[in-house]
Amino acid sequence: MSSSVSSSSTAANTGASSAITSTGIGSGLNVTAIVADLTTAFGAGTQAQITNQENAADAQVSAFGTFQSALDTLKGTLSAIDTPSTLASYQATVADSTVASASTTTGASVGSYTLSVQNLATAATLTSGAFASGSSVIGTGNLTIGVGSSSAVINVTSSDDTLAGIAAAINSASNNPGVSASVVTAKDGAQLVLTGTSTGASNSITVSQTDGGTSLSALTYTPDGTTNGLTQTIAASDANFEINSLPATSASNVVSGAISGVTLNLAGVSAAGKTTTVTVAPDPSTAATSINSFVTALNGVLSSIQTLTGYNVSTSTAGALQGNATLEAFQSQLNNVLDTVKSSNPGGIQSLSDIGLVADPNTGQLDANSTTLTNALSGSLSSVASLLGGSSGIITQLNSLVTQYTQVGGVLDSVNSGLESTLTNLSKQQTQLNAELATYSATLTTQYNAMDTAVASLKQTETYLTAQFAASAGTSSSSSSSSLSSGTTTS
Numbered sequence: 001m002s003s004s005v006s007s008s009s010t011a012a013n014t015g016a017s018s019a020i021t022s023t024g025i026g027s028g029l030n031v032t033a034i035v036a037d038l039t040t041a042f043g044a045g046t047q048a049q050i051t052n053q054e055n056a057a058d059a060q061v062s063a064f065g066t067f068q069s070a071l072d073t074l075k076g077t078l079s080a081i082d083t084p085s086t087l088a089s090y091q092a093t094v095a096d097s098t099v100a101s102a103s104t105t106t107g108a109s110v111g112s113y114t115l116s117v118q119n120l121a122t123a124a125t126l127t128s129g130a131f132a133s134g135s136s137v138i139g140t141g142n143l144t145i146g147v148g149s150s151s152a153v154i155n156v157t158s159s160d161d162t163l164a165g166i167a168a169a170i171n172s173a174s175n176n177p178g179v180s181a182s183v184v185t186a187k188d189g190a191q192l193v194l195t196g197t198s199t200g201a202s203n204s205i206t207v208s209q210t211d212g213g214t215s216l217s218a219l220t221y222t223p224d225g226t227t228n229g230l231t232q233t234i235a236a237s238d239a240n241f242e243i244n245s246l247p248a249t250s251a252s253n254v255v256s257g258a259i260s261g262v263t264l265n266l267a268g269v270s271a272a273g274k275t276t277t278v279t280v281a282p283d284p285s286t287a288a289t290s291i292n293s294f295v296t297a298l299n300g301v302l303s304s305i306q307t308l309t310g311y312n313v314s315t316s317t318a319g320a321l322q323g324n325a326t327l328e329a330f331q332s333q334l335n336n337v338l339d340t341v342k343s344s345n346p347g348g349i350q351s352l353s354d355i356g357l358v359a360d361p362n363t364g365q366l367d368a369n370s371t372t373l374t375n376a377l378s379g380s381l382s383s384v385a386s387l388l389g390g391s392s393g394i395i396t397q398l399n400s401l402v403t404q405y406t407q408v409g410g411v412l413d414s415v416n417s418g419l420e421s422t423l424t425n426l427s428k429q430q431t432q433l434n435a436e437l438a439t440y441s442a443t444l445t446t447q448y449n450a451m452d453t454a455v456a457s458l459k460q461t462e463t464y465l466t467a468q469f470a471a472s473a474g475t476s477s478s479s480s481s482s483s484l485s486s487g488t489t490t491s
Contacts, residue, residue: 027455031448039441043433050429056320057422063308063320064419067327068405068412070304074297075402080290082395084385087290091283092262096276101265104280108261113278116270117241121253123196124205124236126221128229130189134164139215145170146206147196150177156216163192166219170194179205192219196236200251204236239266242275284377287384292368294395295357299365305331306364326415330405337397338366347383349376352394355384 081087085106092102099117124147131138140161143154152175160169167181178197183190196203204223207230209216221230238249243258250258253266262280270276308321309328321327338359341351349355356372359365376384388395405411 027452029448029452031445031452035441035444035448038444039437042440043437046429046433050426050433054423054426054430057419057426059320060324061416061419061423064326064412064415067301067304067308067321070297070301071402071406071412074294074301075399075406077290077294077297078395078399078402081287081294081385082389082393082399084382084389084393087287087389088381088385089283089286090261090280091286092259092278092280094264094276094278096270098268099270099276100267100278102278103263103265104283105256105261105263108280110282111259111280113259113280114244114275115241115264115278116275117239117266117268119237119240119269120266121199121239121251122234122237123199124203124232125196125234126194126205126207126230127184127233128163128192128219128231130186130191131163132189134167134183134185134190135162136190137161138163138166138218139213141209141213141216142211143170143216143219144208144210145177145179145194146208147178147198148203152177153210163190167192178203192230194230198251199236199239199253201236201238202251205232241266243278282378282381284374284381287377287381288370288373291355291357291373291388295366295368301334302365326411330401330411333401334398337394337401340394340397342387342392345383345387347380349380349383349387351387355387 079086090104090108090110092104092108094100094102094115100115138156138161140156140158143156143166145152145154152173154166154169154173156166156169160166164183167183170176170179170181180195180197182193182195184193185191194205194207196205205221206223207219207221209220217227218229221228221232223232238251239253239255240247240249241255241258242248248255248258250266255264255266256262258264259278259280262278264278305327308319309324311318311322338352343350352358352366354372355376356369357366358369360367387393390396403410407413
């Protein structure tokens with residue numbers, strides 16, 4: 001009996017091992033789920049730490065990006081007001097706009113000037129005689145066209161020997177010296193018109209036939225020529241005008257230098273004996289626009305700092321950079337710059353409050369009083385420019401501060417490099433944790449599978465023994481019944 005049980009038990013173990021092909025079959029347990037839960041629990045603490053640190057670092061990277069964007073916007077407004085000559089700009093006006101218009105450049109100063117224009121600068125124009133049409137054949141050969149000291153040879157072939165073809169050849173010449181050609185059709189026929197592209201007496205036009213032929217003689221012109229085919233209908237000339245009764249000339253109708261820092265655009269001839277007035281005055285409107293743009297951008301920076309470092313009571317959430325030393329340092333430096341007082345500045349313009357820029361006690365942002373600003377700009381634009389610009393100007397200091405933070409290799413670059421390094425290290429920690437959890441999971445799976453196999457074997461043995469005992473009991477009962485029925489007894 002003992003021998004039979006032993007061999008059956010061995011068979012049961014073998015059968016159990018070969019029967020189990022999926023975890024949990026032997027024990028009835030969901031081994032996969034158990035292992036997964038235990039593995040998650042095993043790594044939960046470390047995983048939570050890594051996840052929290054990654055989320056915090058990502059939030060800070062995004063927050064510093066927002067802050068840098070606000071600083072970049074602010075920096076873009078500073079160049080218009082950090083130089084006194086730029087902020088203290090001027091505008092030039094001409095009383096009679098039919099005579100001229102004016103604009104200012106660097107070096108303009110307040111003043112009033114009289115202007116009279118005797119004649120405008122003109123470009124030379126040459127016109128041919130009349131032909132039947134633009135397709136009329138003129139001839140072939142070489143035309144040398146000169147404008148001032150420049151010239152070019154135009155080779156006219158049979159493919160472009162018509163009036164229109166010659167005009168096209170002149171216009172398309174790569175070395176065109178400064179002539180525009182066109183065909184104008186009037187009552188008496190089609191005419192070739194050559195117009196200089198530059199005004200001024202030195203830009204007169206000459207045209208000669210230089211191949212020894214005569215077929216293109218109808219299109220030649222020299223100032224002293226007696227057989228010209230072209231007629232000069234407009235001579236090249238300089239503009240003649242007077243500034244404060246002082247005679248001046250210009251090859252162009254756009255005149256720079258006649259009045260320091262002013263460009264005149266001559267448009268017409270003055271009436272006989274008449275002058276008009278050119279006025280150069282401060283331009284407070286441009287300065288006001290630049291300053292208001294600066295205030296808007298600065299408030300954007302202040303708002304971003306408040307959001308990133310503050311606490312939202314309604315949502316019970318803190319800003320991603322609450323208590324951040326970098327932003328605290330910037331705000332401290334910013335406040336020092338904005339509180340600058342230049343006691344030696346002229347005109348009583350010594351601080352931002354003197355030009356209407358005052359911090360709101362509730363929001364901390366700058367409020368711009370338009371009346372105070374306008375009065376300051378109109379009354380002493382140069383003093384405002386001195387307060388804001390120059391070597392010690394408020395905007396100059398602010399520009400230096402912002403540059404310190406936003407430039408390549410600056411403060412924010414260093415901060416972002418540190419955050420990126422943190423994220424890289426956390427990624428490595430995550431990889432290590434994943435490997436550790438994979439090993440832990442595999443170990444648990446092996447142990448549970450071994451348990452599962454053992455349980456299956458025990459169940460097989462139990463089943464076998466139960467069957468054996470049941471069979472033995474049945475045989476014993478059968479023998480007793482047979483002896484009783486035959487009347488045989490044993491004493």
